[in-house]
Amino acid sequence: xxxxxxxxxxxxxxxxxxxxxxxxxxxxxxxxxxxxxxxxxxxxxxxxxxxxxxxxxxxxxxxxxxxxxxxxxxxxxxxxxxxxxxxxxxxxxxxxxxxxxxxxxxxxxxxxxxxxxxxxxxxxxxxxxxxxxxxxxxxxxxxxxxxxxxxxxxxxxxxxxxxxxxxxxxxxxxxxxxxxxxxxxxxxxxxxxxxxxxxxxxxxxxxxxxxxxxxxxxxxxxxxxxxxxxxxxxxxxxxxxxxxxxxxxx
Amino acid sequence: xxxxxxxxxxxxxxxxxxxxxxxxxxxxxxxxxxxxxxxxxxxxxxxxxxxxxxxxxxxxxxxxxxxxxxxxxxxxxxxxxxxxxxxxxxxxxxxxxxxxxxxxxxxxxxxxxxxxxxxxxxxxxxxxxxxxxxxxxxxxxxxxxxxxxxxxxxxxxxxxxxxxxxxxxxxxxxxxxxxxxxxxxxxxxxxxxxxxxxxxxxxxxxxxxxxxxxxxxxxxxxxxxxxxxxxxxxxxxxxxxxxxxxxxxxxxxxxxxxxxxxxxxxxxxxxxxxxxxxxxxxxxxxxxxxxxxxxxxxxxxxxxxxxxxxxxxxxxxxxxxxxxxxxxxxxxxxxxxxxxxxxxxxxxxxxxxxxxxxxxxxxxxxxxxxxxxxxxxxxxxxxxxxxxxxxxxxxxxxxxxxxxxxxxxxxxxxxxxxxxxxxxxxxxxxxxxxxxxxxxxxx
Numbered sequence: 262x263x264x265x266x267x268x269x270x271x272x273x274x275x276x277x278x279x280x281x282x283x284x285x286x287x288x289x290x291x292x293x294x295x296x297x298x299x300x301x302x303x304x305x306x307x308x309x310x311x312x313x314x315x316x317x318x319x320x321x322x323x324x325x326x327x328x329x330x331x332x333x334x335x336x337x338x339x340x341x342x343x344x345x346x347x348x349x350x351x352x353x354x355x356x357x358x359x360x361x362x363x364x365x366x367x368x369x370x371x372x373x374x375x376x377x378x379x380x381x382x383x384x385x386x387x388x389x390x391x392x393x394x395x396x397x398x399x400x401x402x403x404x405x406x407x408x409x410x411x412x413x414x415x416x417x418x419x420x421x422x423x424x425x426x427x428x429x430x431x432x433x434x435x436x437x438x439x440x441x442x443x444x445x446x447x448x449x450x451x452x453x454x455x456x457x458x459x460x461x462x463x464x465x466x467x468x469x470x471x472x473x474x475x476x477x478x479x480x481x482x483x484x485x486x487x488x489x490x491x492x493x494x495x496x497x498x499x500x501x502x503x504x505x506x507x508x509x510x511x
Numbered sequence: 512x513x514x515x516x517x518x519x520x521x522x523x524x525x526x527x528x529x530x531x532x533x534x535x536x537x538x539x540x541x542x543x544x545x546x547x548x549x550x551x552x553x554x555x556x557x558x559x560x561x562x563x564x565x566x567x568x569x570x571x572x573x574x575x576x577x578x579x580x581x582x583x584x585x586x587x588x589x590x591x592x593x594x595x596x597x598x599x600x601x602x603x604x605x606x607x608x609x610x611x612x613x614x615x616x617x618x619x620x621x622x623x624x625x626x627x628x629x630x631x632x633x634x635x636x637x638x639x640x641x642x643x644x645x646x647x648x649x650x651x652x653x654x655x656x657x658x659x660x661x662x663x664x665x666x667x668x669x670x671x672x673x674x675x676x677x678x679x680x681x682x683x684x685x686x687x688x689x690x691x692x693x694x695x696x697x698x699x700x701x702x703x704x705x706x707x708x709x710x711x712x713x714x715x716x717x718x719x720x721x722x723x724x725x726x727x728x729x730x731x732x733x734x735x736x737x738x739x740x741x742x743x744x745x746x747x748x749x750x751x752x753x754x755x756x757x758x759x760x761x762x763x764x765x766x767x768x769x770x771x772x773x774x775x776x777x778x779x780x781x782x783x784x785x786x787x788x789x790x791x792x793x794x795x796x797x798x799x800x801x802x803x804x805x806x807x808x809x810x811x812x813x814x815x816x817x818x819x820x821x822x823x824x825x826x827x828x829x830x831x832x833x834x835x836x837x838x839x840x841x842x843x844x845x846x847x848x849x850x851x852x853x854x855x856x857x858x859x860x861x862x863x864x865x866x867x868x869x870x871x872x873x874x875x876x877x878x879x880x881x882x883x884x885x886x887x888x889x890x891x892x893x894x895x896x897x898x899x900x901x902x903x904x905x906x907x908x909x910x911x912x913x914x915x916x917x918x919x920x921x922x923x924x925x926x927x928x929x930x931x932x933x934x935x936x937x938x939x940x941x942x943x944x945x946x947x948x949x950x951x952x953x954x
Contacts, residue, residue, distance in 0.1 A: 332909075333901060333904035334908060345902065349896070351917070354916055366909060
């Protein structure tokens with residue numbers, strides 16, 4: 262599904278990604294861990310198509326297509342979703358209207374008719390239940406004045422609405438209390454299928470107790486320095502990141 | 512220095528006044544007002560950039576046309592041809608003018624318990640004389656443009672709502688120009704008097720039907736008496752050869768509530784002089800505006816809120832989006848008299864420039880003489896938020912639609928106080944149209 266080959270990227274003059282290789286297949290959950298500043302969020306943004314980053318070398322292949330030239334919205338239309346570490350507040354646009362626009366624009370790009378209002382409302386109802394979101398919440402301005410937990414739950418709600426093939430969850434656990442974490446993780450798990458995949462980017466192992474990864478990768482200084490199974494996450498939790506860094510530097 | 516062409520229009524108006532004067536009915540009261548007014552205009556002339564209040568707006572480009580001041584023939588329009596300029600999906604009173612002349616065919620007026628009719632009738636008939644003498648030209652300033660209008664004023668809307676009346680439906684005032692004249696100057700004059708405890712909603716629009724130049728110098732005087740409520744909506748979406756000099760004066764008595772929403776999308780040059788005078792306690796005044804222009808359009812909002820008595824509020828919120836080589840001006844003046852303690856005055860003007868060549872000049876002007884007041888003002892000029900753009904695009908919303916959605920969101924504050932749903936819908940459609948998108952929902 263996703264194949265990243267020797268990816269180098271920079272922002273302005275600063276190189277951040279220095280040769281990433283990663284392959285994600287349908288049905289898999291990958292965790293990308295690493296210390297602050299290792300390039301985790303940059304990797305997520307580059308896959309989603311943020312224009313501030315320049316890919317200087319390497320390729321991102323999604324479903325056998327090089328997506329380097331595609332705009333963020335085109336990547337979204339092909340099924341890539343990024344759950345933001347810091348969701349942007351947009352006063353004046355309600356959650357419902359935002360989703361309506363996002364869904365119908367995506368359908369338009371896929372050559373489908375607009376979703377009938379009644380189907381859309383049903384979808385919103387079902388998915389908001391899944392994330393235990395109060396209906397009143399949906400008529401509020403997008404992320405405007407939401408608590409940290411509400412913002413993250415709203416991200417996963419959007420993911421549930423858009424049903425992406427590949428979901429990248431960037432530090433979705435940060436700022437969540439244990440109840441919110443459980444709700445979010447439960448939502449992600451219910452959305453998982455053999456046809457889609459999830460990349461979980463996190464600093465801590467905590468979220469991975471709930472969303473259990475098939476693979477864990479450690480990112481350090483713009484490269485994946487270690488990959489393993491879910492037990493690697495526990496090892497990192499116990500020993501910290503230094504032993505991985507040392508291993509690389511040695 | 513005034514250029515030659517500009518002198519020409521002034522001269523033409525002055526000589527036209529001599530002809531006009533001869534045709535008037537003998538009416539000493541009004542004719543004296545007209546004579547005084549033309550003298551003021553003669554002395555002051557059209558405003559120039561040398562005046563502080565006109566620093567950013569030059570009238571030169573619109574004064575050079577050879578305007579017809581009195582159209583020769585009466586013109587008719589078919590309703591279906593102009594239906595789209597009405598808020599036609601609601602029942603409303605309509606006062607409609609074609610090239611400055613009243614169209615009874617397109618209008619729906621009333622004298623049933625209130626007067627929603629014509630200025631020409633109100634000026635001519637004795638039964639309206641008291642209202643004319645008490646209110647006509649009592650709010651308009653002695654500046655040159657209102658004076659010019661007073662000198663030539665013969666027609667417009669006359670609305671008198673006696674006390675304790677809830678006007679059951681909105682009133683639409685529409686001025687059409689047909690383009691039958693190569694260039695036309697119009698000077699409509701509206702007088703609106705709303706007595707104690709009464710409530711009315713008014714929608715005003717000026718619409719040119721061809722590309723021929725039109726210059727409208729309009730004066731509207733509004734009086735809200737004790738506890739009266741007036742909601743006024745100005746829809747300015749005219750074509751690129753039409754210009755509007757709008758002079759609106761609102762005098763409020765105690766506990767009255769008045770709001771003016773100005774939706775400025777069109778015209779070559781538009782100047783909105785909007786003046787509120789609070790003459791009583793616990794008055795509430797609202798001035799809101801959305802401006803979306805491009806091309807080489809120029810829109811200037813010049814507001815004044817004069818707090819004269821204690822315990823009053825004013826709320827100003829103007830949003831502007833400027834593209835291409837458009838220029839915008841916001842000059843918001845708030846005066847708080849020494850006696851006007853406990854005044855709450857708020858002013859915000861936020862602007863987005865979506866082109867490198869677009870310009871906005873924004874200037875708050877606060878003159879506060881009382882010491883126990885709350886006054887706040889804020890002006891911002893910015894571009895669209897890049898992180899919000901990426902956020903929306905990552906959800907599959909294309910760049911153009913994402914921009915439009917952000918601009919919608921930006922103007923939402925102003926839209927939320929529009930009390931007529933059909934007006935809100937219409938404005939939303941115009942905004943979507945301006946931004947070239949179909950978002951599929953209303954704000």
